[in-house]
Amino acid sequence: MRRFLLRALALLFVIALLIAAWVAWANRNPDLEQATVAPADPAEQIARGAYLARAGNCISCHTARGGQEYAGGRAVPTPFGNIYASNLTPDRTSGLGSWNSNDFWRAMHDGRSKDGRLLYPAFPYPNYTRVTRADTDAIFAYLQTLPAVQRPNREPELRFPYDQRVLLYVWRALYFRPGQYVVDDTKTTAWNRGAYLTQGLGHCSACHAPRDSFGGTALREELGGGTIPMLNWYAPPLNGNRTAGLGNWQVPELARFLQTGISAERTVTGPMAEVVHGSLQYLHDDDLNAMAGYLTSLPQQLPPPQAAPDRMGAEEKQAILALGQSLYQDRCASCHQANGEGVSGIYPRLAGNRALTSPLAVNTIQVVLYGGFPPSTTGNPRPYGMPPFSQAMSDDEVAAVISYIRNTWGNQSGMVSSAEVNRYRTRQPR
């Protein structure tokens, strides 16, 4: 008996040792030790850094609402609690004033703070690890030119056990693969540039990938589409598939959409409006074309999402669609037109609009309830707006009008129930 216990203990010990070895092995970062190369032209480096910081949309999370730019403080809501973005200004006590480019490289490339603490992946270092040392150095050089703002960082507010930073070693072993972007010699320079920006600074997969219950994303599903935790928007798949992806877009048209927030038939909505406003509108045509070209070259990574089954009888459906039609004529047709064709470059087309006919109706519900303006951009400085209807229409009415537009003009998608609408009424827009 005693021998059996000893053996069992020994076995457990070996298993624990193996797990520890795996965690340690998986937390290696082979190209962390990489020397910085002094820039030939420091002014050019800073300008490039400013541009790259835009490509990474650093300002968006690292600026609190109404706060000073890059001084941090904005909450990034996660299912595990809030994480507060840090102060990136060169203040010596609360910002990056005491950091050097090696410290910054380690944060971007390996997700560790200057003091060695592991950073929570709300900071998208699983993406930023792909950024080159030269580009990371340029961003750091730019951040060091900002006015220093004294604003102490706020500790994350996470539930137990997620507040135990040491668990991040395991998370990293499961989900984090450090390493700079590796050029694919079989592809063009533009394709590689697009891949580099999309996978790295663009951190598109932070939203456009499904996340599992520990907040991790699988690499092969990197842009497969997913519901953004806490924000309740569905970030659609980004790939060249004609049904579920971007396959019907021409590359220059998609690039222009990313830059201006508007195309002939679509406007950007939800959290993506913030990305266009804070980041993509500043990118050069070449880079946007490269990103659009890369995205449309990707294969479909995941099967399309499943619609909720609807249990309505034919008569009930008819009644709902009739109500939806009369509401549509009354409230929507003056802009989106009776035939659902919208107005080119102003009001989005609804007939055949893939955002609308997605199996998941959440984005449409959000738009009808809360309305909104596309972002002001250089290419579309004075956007036309969509009114919110949450105060004017009941859940039944919103469900009816959405069911109608999802099943008219050739659109064939599921019905939407008032219970589904109600789920998003209680959430506060950010």
Added chain:
Amino acid sequence: MHCLRISILCLLLGACLHGAIGATTAAAATIPDTIAQRVAACVACHGREGRAGSDGYYPRIAGKPAGYLYNQLINFRDGKRTYPIMTAMLDNLSDAYLREIAQYFADQHPPYPAPQAPQVDAAQLERGRLLVHVGDAGRNIPACVACHGARMTGVAPAIPGLIGLPRDYLLGQIGAWKIGTRHAAPPDCMAQVVQKLSGEDIGAVTAWLAAQAVPSDPSPMPASALKLPLECGSVRQEQRR
């Protein structure tokens, strides 16, 4: 060869048909390139030309000083005022566009609603009138008219008028200052005044204001009209712009 010719013909015909359909749609849907059309989203709640919504909580924005409206748009965007739908609407709009939107509504002058019947007794109403016109020197409360203008129609460019607004809205705003969910640029003069007002004062002032008829000239007074009894950050900020 014959086949090819037919296909080319079909293609050309298709293109023409497609063009024709495109043209009819474009003709059918002419959307005016005006600021009014661009901000149609606002009047869904704030009423036609910004004359106020159907209940007491979506205020009239028409005819308020442009600087005041602009400050409020910025304040919603920057979290100094709290109404999540407003904040979400404005989140990604530029300062220049917000300025244009503010100016548009400042330039609208639709008719005002009739004043509300007084909702309090005569003594309360008199207390309200006194606070508005005289203030309470003993408690260091300035008269409302000292900042908002003798006609209470506001002062350009950044002080709003107080009449032509429903009592519910006035109560909502003063209450928001009282509990700290509405702020203006520091020094926040209105916050200082509100902290000195009791619940009774607030009830009396709002009842009296909501019961007043709007004067024949409802426009805000010019900036030079008065010297403010308090320093106001929102006014100073607007003068600096």
